[in-house]
Amino acid sequence: METPDSFSQLLDYPKEKKLNYETHLNDQRFYLSPNDPILNTKYIVFKKQGLIFCAYDSYSTQLSSTRTFTGIYSPIRLLPEMELKMTRKHWSDYVFSFHKRKTGIERIDKSFVVSTGNNWRYQILLTEKMAHLLQELEKQISPLKLVIQHDYIPMISELKGMHVIGIETNSWISEPEKVKCFLDLGGKIIEYVIKASKGIF
Numbered sequence: 001m002e003t004p005d006s007f008s009q010l011l012d013y014p015k016e017k018k019l020n021y022e023t024h025l026n027d028q029r030f031y032l033s034p035n036d037p038i039l040n041t042k043y044i045v046f047k048k049q050g051l052i053f054c055a056y057d058s059y060s061t062q063l064s065s066t067r068t069f070t071g072i073y074s075p076i077r078l079l080p081e082m083e084l085k086m087t088r089k090h091w092s093d094y095v096f097s098f099h100k101r102k103t104g105i106e107r108i109d110k111s112f113v114v115s116t117g118n119n120w121r122y123q124i125l126l127t128e129k130m131a132h133l134l135q136e137l138e139k140q141i142s143p144l145k146l147v148i149q150h151d152y153i154p155m156i157s158e159l160k161g162m163h164v165i166g167i168e169t170n171s172w173i174s175e176p177e178k179v180k181c182f183l184d185l186g187g188k189i190i191e192y193v194i195k196a197s198k199g200i201f
Contacts, residue, residue, distance in 0.1 A: 007042055010055055010174035014046040021046035033155050045156065050074055051187050052156055053179075057172050070141075071168030072186045073153055076194050077201075078163045080150040084116040086126070087145050088138065107131045124199050130192045134167075137185040140178050141169050146189070165190055 007023075014021035022031045022045045031045040031052070041058040055070040084101075089111055101114050103123050108114065108131045116122050125148070138144055145168055152164040167186045173179060 006172060006174040007044070009176070010044050010172075010179065013176060013179050014044070014048075017048070019046045019048055031156055031158065033157050033160070047158075048183060049187070051183060051190065052158065053183065054153070054156060055172050055174070068172055069168050069170055070173040070182070071153075071166050072182060072190065073156065073159060073164050073166040074190050074194065075159060075162045076148060076165040076197055078148065078197055079120075080163065081118045082120050082122070082163070082200075083118065083149045084114060084122050084125075085145060085147050085149075086112050086114050086134075088143060089113050105131065107135075111135065121200055125193045125196045127192065127196070130189050133185050133189045133192075137167075137181065137189070140181045140185075141173060144169055146193075148193070165193055 011021070011023065013019075024041050024043050031047075032043060032054070041056070043054065043056045045052065045054045047053070052073045053071075054073065057068045059066050086108075101116055101122070102109055103114055103126050105123070105126060105128055107128050108126055112131065112134075114122070114126070134144065134146065146166070147168070148163070148165045150163050151161055152159070152166060154160040167182075167189060173182060
């Protein structure tokens with residue numbers, strides 16, 4: 001579990017920015033639906049300019065139930081079958097990655113793996129500019145995953161049942177400069193993809 005210091009450090013951000021936030025200590029739940037009661041969970045969720053920021057850390061004696069991540073998320077208007085994941089290339093991709101696709105964009109095909117199980121015009125969403133921003137963000141926070149998926153994070157009530165775009169990492173992010181970078185650069189990436197998605201319909 002995260003130390004109280006890292007929890008307090010992250011909580012300072014929405015407090016200082018006067019943003020509405022919720023934590024596992026709240027009596028009422030506005031953002032996050034209650035989880036499995038056997039989990040020992042800490043989380044902070046807040047909303048800034050249409051983005052939902054969520055830092056989540058749970059521990060259970062059942063290994064498969066343990067989960068830690070930090071991400072930013074937003075609804076995106078796409079059909080349920082229009083899903084993809086984009087991650088930095090790794091040697092294990094040759095063995096474990098399924099449904100890998102080429103985009104025709106050199107920066108993306110050289111540095112990232114794009115996976116989608118369906119044949120749709122996903123290339124419209126991906127540009128050199130957004131790939132560059134993702135690489136810049138990775139200099140501060142790594143590893144990163146960009147995901148577009150229907151009902152991806154249903155524990156966030158506002159996104160339940162919706163098509164979601166998110167950028168996340170598998171650790172708890174609490175340092176103010178990293179939180180700001182995540183929201184600023186990550187927010188630009190999400191904004192680019194959402195704007196590009198309008199060209200699909």
